[in-house]
Amino acid sequence: MEKDKIFDVIIIGGSYAGLSAAMSLGRSLKQTLVIDSGNPCNQKTPHSHNFLTQDGNTPKEISSLAKQQVEHYASVHFFEGFASEGVKKGNQFEVKTQSGHSFLGKKLIFASGIKDIMPDIKGFSDCWGKTVIHCPYCHGYEFKGKKTGIFAQGDRAFHLASLVNNLTNELTILTSGPASFSSEQSLMLKKHNIIVDEREIAEIEHQNGQMQKMVFQNGEKLDLDALYAAVPFQQHSQIPMDLGCELNEQGYIKTDMLQRTTVEGVYACGDNSSPMRSVANAVHFGNFTGAVVNKELTEALFN
Template identity: 40%
Template sequence: MKSIQSFEIAIIGGSFSGLSAALSLVRSLRNIVVIDSGNPCNQNTPASHNFITHDGTNPKLIREKTISDLSKYPNFHSINGEVNSIEKSDKGFLLKGNGIPLLQADKIIFATGLKDVLPEIPGFAESWGKSILHCPYCHGYEVVGKTTGLWMNENGVFEHAKFLKHWAKEIKVYTNGPIQFSGEEEVKLKKEGVIFITEKVKTLIHDKGQLTSIQFVSGKESPLDVLYARVPMVQHSSLPESLGCKILPSGHLEVSNFYETNLPGVYAVGDMASIFRSVAHAVHSGNIAGAMLNRAMILS
């Protein structure tokens, strides 16, 4: 039988929220392990913004600096690998996976994040996080004044388009096919002066991820510098749900104000449990979860 490595807390996911929880916990004298597969959702993003002291810094560099800081604590451990099963045990949880030893943990923090489901259109994935953006707070300042579009075809498009006009005075909505939002939204868009284009898209023309235009199936092109996109999101990992964590209709995990799931001793942080997708919020949620988990362990 394989030997088991035991920890008080296993953090599954080693990006901003997971590492923030780790820092809170090692400073609370907890023996922890962070297991990370090295596939963060912002891996294509060249610069992180709207996060004090690191505005404009590459996310990879922030993670590397954080791991360097954590490595100074003797009770911090990290493993590069992927957890693919978690079983409840008498002592807590038994974790198994690819590239990792058999692990025993008293408590678990999920920090596995959400996965963006991108359209299978040439150029979309290559430009995602560079000139195809999800958040004006994160990247809007850098693209003010540029030819801007919104990739969206569902109710709520009017609100999104009007909101984005704060950063881009003119905006075009690309529906990639027949309109699927309500006639009321269509009327509001026209009154707001928003142009919407329903032609089917063939490809997004770009230069190393920087958009230059959208090419339609008809052969026509629409010049474009930046595209905000509302794309579907799913949980990056099925582990929380398979363990018994409750999933909300929005697709997020249900958590308390202190990021504990419906399962005692199991927490979830970052965008997997919140509508907010920013570095600042990820760090906040990890910090709170780590502190409150430690408090619960002390008082139990």
């Protein structure tokens, strides 16, 4: 990369959404820089599912092939590192990395993902992505008919229960404290023989991430094969907020129908802006965002 080069687009995050946006832009001959620290949120997941042509492959296999294909386009460049700062300078953006490098771009796309915040439960993080899972569409088939738990409260737990109930008849909601269901929700859960267990969780017994038992604070145990968990998260990159991008009530970057954030010239796609956490969704919105940004850049030159 030439010194002082001004890119058409800088993409922060080089996993599925970022690479998909880069391919869309590369095929439109836009000078694009992808900055990636190599720390995707699904790195502990052994297999990825529900994505045509790649079902059952590892996340690394999918992203490696994707990067190899994007590298085919000469206008797409890559920088390995963590983007730590971003400022708007007139009609351009300057992005700095932890290593001290600095890059200029006309547009910014954040495909930076999110960081899940693990609860203080022994064994939880060891099982995360393996038998402690987040999505019935991504993982549910592999645990069909198994003894399954849901670690969540209220509406979130009820929503997951309605989906997971289709996959197993042995389902328990673990609230780790007093449950917060409405009377209508409680009646519906009872109707479908879904148990609500309010005992406080202390530990997950497992072997190399394969869950065996849930251990409660009172010493009692529950056999489980899988646990759906709704855990809190934070944005992986602070730069969108530093630039003034608004977050919605759930903590995702707020975007419009064209993936534009509340800051002109800044876009977001993937897990950082959507609760639909899947490889297929990230690839779709990355591709779409790249097309939107290309359209705006191209129209500016055409006028």
